[in-house]
Amino acid sequence: MTDLDVHTHLAPINAARLEGLPGVRWLPEQPALELDGHRVGVRALFEPAHLLEWMRTHAIARALVSIPPPLYRQHLPEEQALEWARYVNQELLAVCARSEGRLSAMLHLPLEHPGLLARLIEEHQDTPFGGVAIAAGGHPSIVYSDAHYAPLWEWLNDRGVFTFLHPGACADTRLARFYLENLLGNPYETGVAASHLVLAGIPARYPRIRFCLAHAGGAFTALVGRLQKGFDTQRPGVDLGVEPPLQAARRFYADGIAHHPAGLRLAREVLGQDKLLFGSDWPFPMGLEKP
Known part of the structure; x- marks a missing residue:
């Protein structure tokens, strides 16, 4: 049995509450969730029982569940x-509370609005x-690496x-074709975020935060050697007072969604064998259908 899947998604539906939210429309007959004119129609996202059945079929004991990126709605005013954020988290x-311990929720924190983070943290x-x-x-x-995230890192570190x-989303318009916003943009965005953490010394400063990178670390595992060269x-602009990048990389976890054995070997070598976790990206086709 696989003890834990760290990368699954659900879109929680409470039809009565959704009716009062601007820009949101629940279409139960389809089923689909319309968000600001964009339709999310992956049926399994709305069916926690489907996820639990998939877990039973593949002997997965427990799953961490987050909302999928189409539900981030990062353009919303504060x-x-x-x-x-209150709706999706609650x-x-x-x-997850109805899953008899099989599912655990990962809270959504809208980093595009740093001023909201303290309020959301206090509520939870x-x-x-x-x-x-x-x-x-x-x-x-x-x-x-911006300083206004320091209170968030402190809270996450205090609680481990x-x-x-x-x-x-990836804002590079060149990636609009060929599904590249996902295929290339996703690992690129993860690489940028992880690089800012490392070069700002955040993983070493807050060692109890268990940072986990999606998609086998994205571009970060391929480029951290270049970060190290810039350090050396x-x-x-490179701060030599922080932990060296290759050393800091060993503080990260990652799921194993690499889609190529060489990518998985690279993640294992850069992060460490004990830092690779099972993640499926359920229920999306870019994930792993079978553990």
């Missing part, structure tokens, strides 16, 4: 973003949850929280 916690001081999921980009204001970095040759 007050709407707060209302939306409803995802409720879904006593909440039992499985971790937090934060967007590795998708909005120009999300720069992980499992912190999942999952890419949101004292490139302009």
Whole structure:
């Protein structure tokens, strides 16, 4: 049996509450969730029982569940973003509470609005949850090395929280063709986020945060050697007072969604064998259908 799947998604549906949220429409007959004109129609996202059955079929004991990127809604103004974050967190916690311990919710924290983080953290001081999921980009204001995230890192460190970095949207318009926003943009965004953490010395400063990188570490595992070279040759702007990049990389966890044995071997070599965790990206086709 696989003890844990760290990368699964659900879109929690409470039809009565959704009716009062601007820009949101639940279409039960399809079923689909319409968000700001964009339709999310992956049926399994709305069916926690489907996830539990898939877990039973593949002997997976427990899963960490986060909302999928189409539900991040990173363009929302601050007050709407707060209302939306409260909805998805409360409803995802409720879904997981009905799973008899099989599912654990990862809280959604909208990093594009740093001013909201303290309010959301305060609301969940006593909440039992499985971790937090934060967007590795998708909005120009999300720069992980910025000082305004220090209170968040302190809270996560104090509680030893499992912190999942999952890419949101990629703003590079060149990636609009060929599904490249996902195929290339996702690992790129994770690489940018992890690089900011490492070069700002955040993993060493907050060692109890269990940072986990989606998609086998994305581009980070392929590029951390280049970060190390910049550190060793004292490139302009590189802070030599932080932990060296290759050493800092050993503090990260990653799921195993590499889609090629060489990518998985690279993640194992860079991060360490004990830092690779099973993740399926259920129920999306870019994930792993079988453990």
